[in-house]
Amino acid sequence: MxxxxxxxxxxxxxxxxxxxxxxxxxxxxxxxxxxxxxxxxxxxxxxxxxxxxxxxxxxxxxxxxxxxxxxxxxxxxxxxxxxxxxxxxxxxxxxxxxxxxxxxxxxxxxxxxxxxxxxxxxxxxxxxxxxxxxDQRRFLGDLVPEAGCWSRRAPTADEWTEIRRGLTLAREIADASIGQTIVLRYGAVVAVEAVEGTTEAVRRGTALAGPGAVIVKATARAHDYRFDTPTIGPETVSAAVAGGAAVLAVEAGRVAILDRQAAARVADTAGLSLLSVSDAG
The missing domain is CATH 3.40.50.20 (Rossmann fold)
Structure with a gap:
């Protein structure tokens, strides 16, 4: 007392x-x-x-x-x-x-x-x-942005097609408690996150896909924020850039971006499109 x-x-x-x-x-x-x-x-x-x-x-x-x-x-x-x-x-x-x-x-x-x-x-x-x-968002809610593009380059029409497909698939694997991240190239799934975590899945996926991969991270529909706030930050963005990815998209209002300005600067060094996306696209 x-x-x-x-x-x-x-x-x-x-x-x-x-x-x-x-x-x-x-x-x-x-x-x-x-x-x-x-x-x-x-x-x-x-x-x-x-x-x-x-x-x-x-x-x-x-x-x-x-x-x-x-x-x-x-x-x-x-x-x-x-x-x-x-x-x-x-x-x-x-x-x-x-x-x-x-x-x-x-x-x-x-x-x-x-x-x-x-x-x-x-x-x-x-x-x-x-x-x-x-709920972690009591302390971290301001790090979870709504829809927006944080890099200078926005996705192309073809990349938007892959982003929408990736968002659907990432939600499905999250619902199944497998992981939260999908890496695609030309519509094909080249990597699915499991226990290794997002950044390692990005490294593995971009190595398999080659330049131009689209990476999407989303959450389960019933995700419990008492246990985890899904997050990316400059480290994940750097891994995407190193792997030659074209897009790194996260689910708007559901996935946090740490140090968003620094992450955007890293994305801009390589023309990576970094954004938060919703169903509306």
Missing amino acids: RVGVAGGLAVERTLAVMCGAGVLPALVAERARAERWRVVAFTFDGATDLSARVARTIPSRLREFGPILTALKDEGVSAAVLVGRFSMTDVLHTGTSTADETALSLQGRAGSRIDSRLVDAIIALFAGVGVEVL
């Missing part, structure tokens, strides 16, 4: 930021602090050092959920945000012989390590200790 400005008692809210790799955990921590949250960072493999931005940092492992639940209770956490890149390869490689009892129970309840039931199981696990998992 702490003393409020009027002399009364005010409850201090504590937010747990479950930190994967990338820049998003630091951004969420800073924005949460601006909203007067006390922030505790649970840092997983690949997470950056947030010690200067948070009240406490707790190194954590995917295979050890028991200590995480204990820390949530000890720190008085009332809400959590899961943010950053969590390697699905690491999830798949976590053996049952090294997982603790809570992690094994979580896997048993989910029945899968990669589909939506895992999300539901994690949310239920946190709810059991009084912690609500928040």
Whole structure:
């Protein structure tokens, strides 16, 4: 408890930021602090050092959920945000012989390590200790643009045909919990994202397609933003440029673009069309 400005008692809210790799955990921590949250960072493999931005940092492992639940209770956490890149390869490689009892129970309840039931199981696990998992867009909503072209070059008519096809296909693979990104060339699908992530799928797809590939990233229709905000940024754009892609399109209002101005500058160096697209095109 702490003393409020009027002399009364005010409850201090504590937010747990479950930190994967990338820049998003630091951004969420800073924005949460601006909203007067006390922030505790649970840092997983690949997470950056947030010690200067948070009240406490707790190194954590995917295979050890028991200590995480204990820390949530000890720190008085009332809400959590899961943010950053969590390697699905690491999830798949976590053996049952090294997982603790809570992690094994979580896997048993989910029945899968990669589909939506895992999300539901994690949310239920946190709810059991009084912690609500928040929608990431509470802190990141301004990074998710509506339809628009962010590069100097707009798509050609032929590229728009591939973008529309790619948007439909990307939604379908997302609905099936396969991935979110499709790479096309001349109407043919040359790569489908799986557990490797968007940037690696772009590298693989453009290597197979050759110059002129069209890349489209979209979300499942029932995508749960408590677990993930689909994102691209300058790194993904750089991979598309390096592979000679012609277009990188993401679903408007559903996919975030980190550092949009920097991403557009990278796109413009190679004439890549970078845009957010809706059904209307």
